Amino acid sequence: MAYPQTRFRQTEFHGPSLLQTRRETVSHVTLQAQLDMLKRTGRFDCFKLQWHPVYDDTSQWPVPKHLFWDSDCAKWIEAACYCLADAYDPEIDKAVRDLVEMIRGAQGSDGYLNLHYTVVEPGKRWTNLRDMHELYNAGHLIEAALAHRNYYHNDLLLEPVLKYVKLIHETFGPEDHKRHGYPGHPEIELALLRLYEATGNQETYALASYFIEERGNPKGQDGKHYYDVEATERGERPWMRPDPYPTARSYWYCQAHEPLLEQKTIEGHSVRAVYLLTAAADLAVLDRLGLQANGKANAWSETANRLWNNMTDKKMYLTGGIGAIPAWEGFGRDYFLPPGTDEGGGYAETCASIGAMMLAERLLHLDLDGRYADVMELSLYNVVMTAMDVGGRAFTYDNQLASSDTQPSRREEWFECSCCPPNVSRLYGSLGGYLWSYGSANGEAFVNVHLYTTAKLCFEADGNRIVLEQTSQWPLNGKVSFQLKNHSSTKTTLRLRIPSWSVGQFTIDPPLPDASVEKGYLILPPTYTETNKSFTLEILNFKPRFIAPHPYTNQRTLTLARGPIVYCVEDVDNEWESNHFKDVSIAPTADIQEEERVAEITGEKYIALKTTGYSRSQSQWEAKQPGSLPGVVVEADTKETKDTALRTERSLVFIPYYYRANRGGKGHMRVGLNAV
Amino acid sequence: MAYPQTRFRQTEFHGPSLLQTRRETVSHVTLQAQLDMLKRTGRFDCFKLQWHPVYDDTSQWPVPKHLFWDSDCAKWIEAACYCLADAYDPEIDKAVRDLVEMIRGAQGSDGYLNLHYTVVEPGKRWTNLRDMHELYNAGHLIEAALAHRNYYHNDLLLEPVLKYVKLIHETFGPEDHKRHGYPGHPEIELALLRLYEATGNQETYALASYFIEERGNPKGQDGKHYYDVEATERGERPWMRPDPYPTARSYWYCQAHEPLLEQKTIEGHSVRAVYLLTAAADLAVLDRLGLQANGKANAWSETANRLWNNMTDKKMYLTGGIGAIPAWEGFGRDYFLPPGTDEGGGYAETCASIGAMMLAERLLHLDLDGRYADVMELSLYNVVMTAMDVGGRAFTYDNQLASSDTQPSRREEWFECSCCPPNVSRLYGSLGGYLWSYGSANGEAFVNVHLYTTAKLCFEADGNRIVLEQTSQWPLNGKVSFQLKNHSSTKTTLRLRIPSWSVGQFTIDPPLPDASVEKGYLILPPTYTETNKSFTLEILNFKPRFIAPHPYTNQRTLTLARGPIVYCVEDVDNEWESNHFKDVSIAPTADIQEEERVAEITGEKYIALKTTGYSRSQSQWEAKQPGSLPGVVVEADTKETKDTALRTERSLVFIPYYYRANRGGKGHMRVGLNAV
Secondary structure, three states: OOOHHHHHHHEEOOOOOHHHHHHHHHHHHHHHHHHHHHHHHOOOOHHHOOOOHHHHOOOOOOOOOOOOHHHHHHHHHHHHHHHHOOOOOHHHHHHHHHHHHHHHHHOOOOOOOOHHHHHHOOOOOOOOOOOOOHHHHHHHHHHHHHHHHHHHOOOOOHHHHHHHHHHHHHHEOOOOOOEOOOOOOOOHHHHHHHHHHHHOOHHHHHHHHHHHHHOOOOOOEOOEOHHHHHHHHOOOOOOEOOOOOOOOOOHHHHOOOOOHHHOOOOOEEHHHHHHHHHHHHHHHHHHHOOOOOOOOHHHHHHHHHHHHHHHHHHOEOOOOOEOOEOOOOEEOOOOOOOOEHHHOOOOOEHHHHHHHHHHHHHHHHHOOOHHHHHHHHHHHHHHHOOOEOOOOOOEOOEOOOEOOOOOOOOOEOOOOOOOHHHHHHHHHHOOHHHHEEEEEEOOEEEEEEOOOOOEEEEEEEOOEEEEEEEEEOOOOOOEEEEEEEOOOOOOEEEEEEOOHHHOOOEEEEOOOOOOEEEOOEEEEOHHHHHHOOEEEEEEOOOOOEEEEOOHHHOOOEEEEEEOOEEEEEEOOOOOOOOOOOOOEEEOOOOOOEEEEEEOOOOOOEEEEEEEEEEEEOOHHHHOOOOOOOOOEEEOOOOHHHHHHHOEEEEEEEEEEHHHOOOOOOOOOEEOEEEEO | OOOHHHHHHHEEOOOOOHHHHHHHHHHHHHHHHHHHHHHHHOOOOHHHOOOOHHHHOOOOOOOOOOOOHHHHHHHHHHHHHHHHOOOOOHHHHHHHHHHHHHHHHHOOOOOOOOHHHHHHOOOOOOOOOOOOOHHHHHHHHHHHHHHHHHHHOOOOOHHHHHHHHHHHHHHEOOOOOOEOOOOOOOOHHHHHHHHHHHHOOHHHHHHHHHHHHHOOOOOOEOOEOHHHHHHHHOOOOOOEOOOOOOOOOOHHHHOOOOOHHHOOOOOEEHHHHHHHHHHHHHHHHHHHOOOOOOOOHHHHHHHHHHHHHHHHHHOEOOOOOEOOEOOOOEEOOOOOOOOEHHHOOOOOEHHHHHHHHHHHHHHHHHOOOHHHHHHHHHHHHHHHHHHEOOOOOOEOOEOOOEOOOOOOOOOEOOOOOOOHHHHHHHHHHOOHHHHEEEEEEOOEEEEEEOOOOOEEEEEEEOOEEEEEEEEEOOOOOOEEEEEEEOOOOOOEEEEEEOOHHHOOOEEEEOOOOOOEEEOOEEEEOHHHHHHOOEEEEEEOOOOOEEEEOOHHHOOOEEEEEEOOEEEEEEOOOOOOOOOOOOOEEEOOOOOOEEEEEEOOOOOOEEEEEEEEEEEEOOHHHHOOOOOOOOOEEEOOOOHHHHHHHOEEEEEEEEEEHHHOOOOOOOOOEEOEEEEO
């Protein structure tokens, strides 16, 4: 296995890049800011197991406000351990040590380790797997422990976590004396598989595998659905249901409506869905690597792909955002992708795209296909990156494609349910692990380069050290210089992603006669890399392009993109706007000018795009008497003239969507404009 | 007051018309078919108070399947009494008598009269006003009793109903010893006000007025919201909530989130909303007529208008359908009007449009403005009429503007919750009451003609008989001939609606110099009607027109309409279609040909519209590799060429939307096509 969260340390961001700018911000600002929030809100001290006033707040059911505090701390520890490796900070270091000490002290003698059921509802553990995030929190503790061990080289956190995992394994499983349950919010599955990689413990693998496979079993517990059984045990009637459940037993919300292998479409809470699929893909990877023969590798792989396809083809925004529906933070019907709140959607949670990146990374191990990496890059630059301001102190939870009066384009320092901010930190901290996959096969070394930036990879293949360096200004332009250092006897194949948006337009210098591009990767065979230690790839076609969503989305909009970057308009550059660009349109023939700009805080460069569009006049509608027949008559013969008469030409400035809400303004923003 | 349900008998449909065709079908076929269904399902005998197996079914909460049976019977009685006046049928007559006898026998000694709480949950009456439809059922019993007395001229049904109303009045009201509740589903309010018109009983008025005004009081019962109090008394926690409630306490579902006078937008279950507003408008009408001085006539009138405007301007389909959201059978956000299930909406319940017609009729009494009548006519011909097949035996509950594989364009004989079929029957039965308003004022008689058809009105004004006859082929064409018979001393003003879609284009013959059109009504003053007893109005502009929904609906579609009729395409006429016309487009410049056709079963004529459109090729999308980057690139320079290349010209046949699903086919149907 080759988890990015483990392997990232083999990558060094050794020069300036947009990604490194964000990574440095996380190391130098964000971690400390988030630590301050942990302390200010009571989270930091929660493992002291003292009562906190928020525990008295029973206004939310079934999920009280403090239910994720374990994971908030765990994710921060994980992020901190990733970043400390890059940039040591004594205060962060001390905070990690303190937290670990408190977590160790919070563990029960039998290994149980959960804030809520230790302090608030003792005696009720494992009574509500569907809602209460016990196993989700456990999963993040596992991931924190792995990060902690990798950085600190001690087992101070791993030790209690292993003890906890042992208890969980004793509690859940196929055996008659165990409960046949599984977590409402997947996370522990992928964490357990990472733990299995680290420990080789078969019970850990079996537990993960069980959780994934048992999920959605209609007859799993006493001939009934597990969540029905535990709800009955809690004395609940079926219609006592969590807010995200539109009707009783809406188990699709947590992907438990049927066994995963039978699911045809990706449904429900988007973070849960992609975390679960990541673990399912891991099962297939483990089998392919010969580490575990679960006999269903093809089925897991097919399922992950089937649901990936449904997600990207029918349920993904042009930004890579997934999960359009605010009510259940998740997927809606096929093609239901309204841009913002006013249109009935626009959720696109940050964590969901982080999960999509993890899933894409796993799928690349199963099948090296550029379409996964294309989407991984899309999610990174357009959802994950827009979720944090350039200052590193403010975040978005959901990432709408259009603002509204009820939800202006703004970021917040923290959230009551604050899963996203530390998730962004840990993603940036481990980002090096997503850039490339590498290793050796059949006596040859290989590196598959998925993402371009400035970074250096060092790894050993069959005892020989290989160093691959890439230097670029990505995503400003497509020129990427490589330097390969390997032993002359190490035959090395490099595969360089040719993004689909480049439509196969690239140059490689020195040239490679009969260059072969397979599934979106340019193959540099050993014959090339032996003689060309320095070479330059240039991805062409960086000129701005208009992209359109599927017509079944009922949106006839044009979205500007350039390279991997999706653009938006903001009122900061377009000060005349006062209605969230609802009435602004653009023609596909519009002439686009590029303007290089420098961001104030970080000094990073970005390309603004300038063009001309139109403000649509609403005069035909405004002239209507209120309360009269719906609709207006479209005059056929004069349509063209009217359309022209009814619009005002506007100079438009577009900026990268990731850069929105960084410069003040009124919070008016939109990604896709009406197509003329 | 001048309720259409009372006044309809002054109108005679004395010649053939589309409306009379439907009315005859209801009299001769539908009433009997619905009676058969009442008998087959157990409803007919339910007032015998025997146990029925369906009462054992507790799978639905909070509303068991039989909860509306009282109202199903009551609405059928009401419809039957309206129709018997037109066309006597001994079997229908006997069934009404039998039902009334059974209802009389079902009443408790204290006057209580409700199936569920007498048979299934005795002792629990009035414990769940929010959900259990007790007062809704009572409302329909009142309306049935009024219809029954008007036809049979006896009090066999009114007597028990008055006893029941007395009990309700003793139970609910502002006095300390009474409960401060109100029905979850409004209906009894408008029924009580009709009862008040018939009896003059002040307690009846006071009870109606209380129910309307108390609704949504946040501190009505013991300083709390009534529905909170009764839920606590039932031992329910707030999150035990009915399916239509997205979150706990979603009282906007039943318009009880705040007092009605304070509500800014029309929200929630659409039938409830328009029934409630109808009653609110009635309060204003009573005040204007000097029958009741409630001191808030302007406020009720303003509220009814404010919410009417929000409804028609932002929450109404081009067909007149209201309530886009299936989950709560009601209104969504402003401009959220997806055409069908695949697009996330398209509900538009039949009963809601019947309610909208009632509301429009009331508003016309407050303010004679053609915009109300325009919408009333739109709802009648395009929602109510599409809800029943021409054979009179099959119905729709919701009236989507686009079919889908999950919901083809079909009708059903009956529904588990079967509110709509008998509602259609009683609407057609009392339709004469909607055609015109009339009376006398300042010594002059007047008739305001809202709807054109073939019909004769007879009424007395100041002791003089007035007869107004209209003859037309409406809605085939706009020519309407009138004959007025009045005493020479009776000065008579006629006001004839000029529909807004005619854009004021009409002729009147003999001509009327200086014709004045006020708020959509052509005024024929006494000077004209004295000398012209026969005259002909012709509404021009019957040529087909394209209408477009508001751009904020995110639909760029063109809908064909002709006169008051909205059109659709069906696969029956367009046999090549296999995907619900999702990919079919049309240009506003398309040339439209009319073709007169005759419907097989009824011999009624209708105009089909023939034109040319396009099938959009999905080739650019189909060529995409599954699971790759979302969206397609729009090539600016070749867009026009591509668009043309990517489409196939199609002959298109449109038929009236009301006529859909009458001729077999695969159930593919759509109202608005993509605009080229």
